[in-house]
Amino acid sequence: MKIRNIKFIIIYGLIILSSCQVVNKYQSPDVDSNGLFRGENPSDTTTIADIPWREYFTDSYLQTLIQEGLDNNSDLKIAYTRIQQAEANLSMARAAYFPNVALLGNIQQDRNSIDSKKRLGNQTTQYTLGISATWEADIWGKLNRQSRASYAQFLNSYAYRNLIQTSLIANIATSYYALLALDEQLKITIETVGLLKESTATMQSLMDAGMQNAAAVKQSEALLYQTEITIPDLKSQIWQSENAICVLLGRKSGAIERSNIGIQKVAGQLSYGIPAQMLAKRPDVQQAELSFRSAFELTNAAQANFYPSITLNTGTVIGYGATTLSDFFQPQNLIANILGSITQPLFAQKQLTGNLKIAKAQQQEALITFQQTVLAAGQEVSDILYGYMSSLSKNETRTKQVNALVTAVDYTKQLLIAGEANYTEVLTAEQNLLQAQLQQVNDKLEQLQYSVTLYRALGGGVNN
DSSP, X not given: OOHHHHHHHHHHHHHHHHTXXXXXXXXXXXXXXXXXXXXXXXXXXXXXXXXXXXXXXOOXXXXXXXXXXXXXXXXXXXXXXXHHHHHHHHHHHHHTTSOEEEEEEEEEEEEEOSXXXXXXXXXXXXXXXXXXXXXXXXXXXXXXXXXXXXHHXXXXXXXXXXXXXXXXXXXXXXXXXXXXXXXXXXHHHHHHXXXXXXXXXXXXXXXXXXXXXXXXXXXXXXXXXXXXXXXXXXXXXXXXXXXHXXXXXTXXXXXXXXXXXXXXOOOSOOOBXXXXXXXXXXXXXXXXXXXXXXXXXXHHHHHHTTSOEEEXXXXXXXXXXXXXXXXXXXXXXXXXXXXXXXXXXXXXXXXXHHHHHHHHHHHHHHHHHHHHHHHHHHHHHHHHHHXXXXXXXXXXXXXXXXXXXXXXXXXXXXXXXXXXXXXXXXXXXHHHHHHHHHHHHHHHHHHHHHHHHHHHHTTTTSOO
């Protein structure tokens, strides 16, 4: 039979066999997103996650800090190394489609006895130089499935990078707003200390005039000292917050340049879009889905292990071979040893069956993890939306409370001087005013941080 006909038969046979690959096309898991955001069934697709972080965070100081963090943060650098590792694994998986080719040089010397007197007197030497190849034909799609699994893991590494990036942006922003809130609380406390000193001086004057007793002065002094003693704690918290932000930025501890909380704007309404958009953008959901995809492909690869494998073995050599080195590269010394095999597992069935069961269980685990991740994502967004709106609803009442207490402090001081109020009423009013002002700062911080966490929860801050 002619060589051309043999080649045709081999190629045709491989095509027929390749049509027998384990066919089980991957499909993303079904997700019921209806009602995923509790009490919300939005139809508006506008979402803050589509806003680039430079536009979402308008404070120029904060923008500079976020960019520095993206450039230098250690966790983000580690995420990039994981991408490099996954890329290398993918390259190796794809390389399995092609034969392993190596340069082979071999010297084989054989000696045997000529007769009973001349032992090992007969000697033959064989020199071989050529190319050795090994290759497995991917008839059943095992290598293809392994390559697809590696590709899913490669995409997973990018999703992990995006997860780190969104978390980093959110952590820097929330820490920055917390630092601004501490600045404002320190400012309010220092101003209150000044007012309490004036109040204490007034009490002293009234006592000197016989209108108050020493108890009034001491109670006023006690409130002053109680307020003053919180200042070192606030300064310590500011110091620690600056250091914590520096770690996020990948720099040594130091001061953080910043604006003030007064210029930060809180939106009255945040657009969150539909659940499907969140699921498409959230890196942790993407990671969970890609892990399921990888497990799915590996299950198919485990199934393909049950079928025979066709390989080109290590005995395959193309090159030159001769018993002498003279005229070694002559055409008559050309050799071509092709050794192929087909292997059907017979006695490894328990191992193969066990591997398949493990792969299927891992696939089921990945599916459950994906479903749980989706539920958790919906819960997080739902909690943030409700908490954000609840916090906004306090603003009007808090403003009325602060205004009323400012007036109460002023009135009680006037009544005290007129002798129509006692010192405890003044001290109580001053103390309540300080607490209300500090709570007002906390309310704004809470709302700013809700806006940040919602941005992250919806998948904002990725690739922009």
